[in-house]
Amino acid sequence: MSSLSFETNETLKRLFQRFYREELANLAPEERAAFERQFEQRFQQLLEENGGEPFGFADLIGFGGEGVKPFGDLPYPRVKPDFDAAVIPSQLHAAAELYYIYQHERMKVFEVIDVLRKLFQLGRLRIQQGPGARGLYILEKWRPLRYTRRDRMIAYKRAFNYGQGPTPAGAVVNRNFHYQFVAFMSSMAQYTRDLTISEVIKGSQQIDDRPYGTIASIQRLGTDLRYALDRSSYGNILALTHEIGQYLQTSLDLLEAPDILKGFDANNKWDVIEIVSQRHLNGHAPLSQRSKMAEAGRRALEFIASNDFATSIDIDVFRAEIRPIAAYAEAWIAAYRMTSEGRRFPGVSDQLRWSVGLPARQAMRIPA
Template sequence: MLSERDYQDLLDRMQALRTQVAERLSGSLVSNPALAEEINRQLEDLVTAAREADAAGPQPPDGGLAQLVGVGPDAAQKFGDVKVSQGVAEYDENVNSERVVAVGDLYYIYQHERIGVFKVVQRLKQLFEGGAIRLSGGEGAYRLYQFDRRDVLRYTAKDRTAAYRRVLGYGRGLGAGQSRPNTDFHMLFSHFVNQVTLFWRDKRISDVIRERALDPSFGSIAVVRRAGLDLRNNLKFTSYGHLNVLRVEVMNLLEECFAILGSADVKDLFGAANAWDVVDEVLIRYFDVRLQSSPRQRMAVNGREVLRWLSGNHVMETGRGQFETLLMEIAEPSEEWLTSAQAMSLARRTGTDRVMPWEQMGQAGVAARYSERSPSQMPAARAGGPIYPQRGGLGTYRGGQGGVPARTRP
């Protein structure tokens, strides 16, 4: 552990080194910004190495307290001799990749639930059991039989709905186990996607119309990082519990559903070319709904890609070149997700709102929440107060069960 004098001396010497390097290379740094970034990275690596070496060295049993207050034979004679800590592990360094990936899979499942895949298979099962469709002994018929027999072993639709509410904030009421709904998810997710798309739009404009197009001063990676960290930190506290096993089971269930829908006898029954055609045909014929399969499915695929990107430590990369390279992986998925969500009035593009203040959490802010309910689905006000509408977003319950927000189903 460094003494206070050595600690201050280390910082002063590093500042002097930075100043000296900047003076000697000032001409080159102006014309080559990438050189400045590399120099700063290497100097920061030196500071990090010194900090790690100090932390790995011998530590006083009492953390230097006796030396500081002047007790015992090792009492400091001067303030500069006191041992000083250089800090603790950064908050945003720790992330459980598996849990964030599980949230991405749950988001993927939720969008397919909203399309109606599970209710289509349930309707086919009902029609099959009632002899209302011409299925008998084919592959699809046998898979429908197995689907029904395994039903008692699976998580129910109620379990899935409660998980969506707890982890993603979609739906109504409380989450699984009467837990607190994650009503901030959609706002933070939309905000992060917006910042990624804005970053790459700025980058493209810079490459086309600006002199020295590779100058990294246009567009800030810090804004993207902050939006990503806000979303990732939100997911850290909502991805505990049975989410992992639930998403594994339901992903297998989703695959089983498409095996049924893609069976030859089921496709022939509806004159369909593939499983998605069967889904659309059943939704139109038996549910009379307006199809949203295409945009929802693209939101599922691209939303899962964005969330999986956050499961790594890419967002903590400080080098511009490395950060841009890693961020490019979700540039197109973010743009496509935002386009699909905007087409369905589930999110909106922002051009000037770069930062979302904490005060806007739970309100209609940068990434406003939208309702997908028909008038017949509007819930009555709970005991404790009516629903108060908000401009640009969804109303919230005032009072009631601890101020639980109203139903949000983006």
């Protein structure tokens, strides 16, 4: 099949637009929504299928077999957009898991395990031959972590710009992660809030047209997060996440051992973490908030990793996908506002206005 010329391509677009307008006008309102997306998809498919034979710069300047052609007869230079898909999913999923690990780092889980190992070695922990004692012996004997605390700090710094870890010379640091992530969570929360309000109070001739929330902010922030995480999570992030994730799971299981629970008169592992942190680590972290941020943040980042944020997505499909994630976003925001760094969070509306370019003072003056 030969390529569509520039002039033919433009004519086809004008004819399709006229056909599109006339045909939709003849359809009943309840049928229009179903057909308009099918028309658009079919037109885009027609243009892509008629890409035709390769046409290079040599053909453009007349070195091809047909010599120099008028501009109107030249093939239309249709370049396929692929930026949004140019990421490595495994890196993004590793970043989601690394975020979960980071929140447990903030809960002092790794420090608590180190304290228990030292207490067991010094004979200050009254356990002998139970599963907890055996687990601590194995950790002490094998020293399973190749990646040290310093390596973890570097990984958090590179992927999220969190912590005070050193930045290796020449490494890419995702300096805007937290701003973009908070804005993404805010945009999802704002969308579902608008959706709920519109379904309750906004009238329409068609019941399906009531929601008016926009998905553009979610798609833009999600795409930016995908790109930034992809370019900062290369190197050893994937291997480190696998190893530290396994070590974290082993550590959490160990803290549930009956003899360790009995040794601290604790009901569960979180009691052990709190007691050890209070006695040996100058106070405990906000476990409730951090645990919820870990769960909800990882789920949101997994959604970002698996979603290409296509502009042409069906709005009904998008709503179905976003509803469960928006619940995690609301939970993350509620927990974040109770942490030391989140107490200055201005609220979903102000945060979203700031993220799309309004100065902070001006955004906060606009009524919600």
